[in-house]
Amino acid sequence: MAIPTGEQSVELLQAQAKFWNHKINVIYIASFKCVTELGIPDIIHKHGKPMTLQQLADALSISKAKVHGSSSRKKFPRMTQIWGIGLHQLLVSSSKTRQPIEHVIEGLEGSKNLTYIKGNMFESIPQADAIMLKWILHDWSDEKCVKILKKCKEAIPSKENGGKVIIIDMIIRNNKEDHQHTETQLFSDLLMMVLFNGKERSEKEWEKLFFDAGYRGYKIAYELGLRSLVKLYTTTKVGFYCMKRAFMACR
Template identity: 50%
Template structure:
């Protein structure tokens, strides 16, 4: 596949394939990505569960969308053993996932279908995609969850530019990530940009919980 001369993806310009196409075709690259995501979850989920674990209260079933090898889902399931936790990811990811007594895995494409659950969890997903694709994912999310009065919500862990401590290291890190995510043609969003895609997808309300410097937890309601 030849790199698209109109693409701004630095990864595709360098390799002739998108980041996701490379993961599908190269086993060692795919494994490296999944290992990195598990390491990130091992670090982050302890903090999320300690600082804002209330976002998971009352949820009976949760799907970790694009959850890789289940690092985040496993941590949530252990903290809330009554919750049924499932990971949805692409076939080449799921087939290499380790066995986990607390988490089940489903092979699928979040752009096409997300199985129903009380809540959906998406960590470091939306910044990988442009607005149009994010709206598509969010519409599939909205179809998968019950109404708000029945407990339905989407829990997002991602960057909200301008949120968090007003410190130089936070601002520098946000700028760094804004440049870094260009390799995927991704976007780091300010609150008004998040609100725009939420409203386009048909959601009614959201709440941002700033934590861990550059990352936030967003509760999104239908």
């Protein structure tokens, strides 16, 4: 099957975004159900004016540890888990080494250019020229993400020697003109909060993670539909920098 290019790629990404929107739209219904059961409309009406997330949490007597929010978006307090899915972790190097959780690779055999390694990404990551984290970091808290990124940093050479970390994940509002696009990202944000205590992040939130983990620069390619591609570097000739690319892949 030929690899789609140009307009075909754009159409496929748009279709994928619509599919995901319908797939996780149940979050919209579940949120209203939670709001009603918690009596939030009555609380806000009694308050007599708009409430901050923290004021609402205080009125509901909910632990601060279960309240998520930022200056760019607000969320409902975390509810009980609705459903669970399997979590897998995949790291890829130039030699195509994979490091998933142990039971995932049970009984699997590698090949000439593919090696499976048991491991824990919070403890160590195999040395590699490049490490890919696809749909990984949005499952984890900021603290855990920084730990993962630090382990990646230890495993790659400097930028001058070809070292890089590649991240494929959502960046909230990477397409501000498409309402459904942003809505789907926010649905996913709520889903990550409920299932894993994770979250989708804005560019500023991602940048803080990169800085806290000790990286010196990054490049972003936004043209992956709901997702974006980010390349991290450990060293540069200048200070911390960001370069946004207006094409599919960062070179």
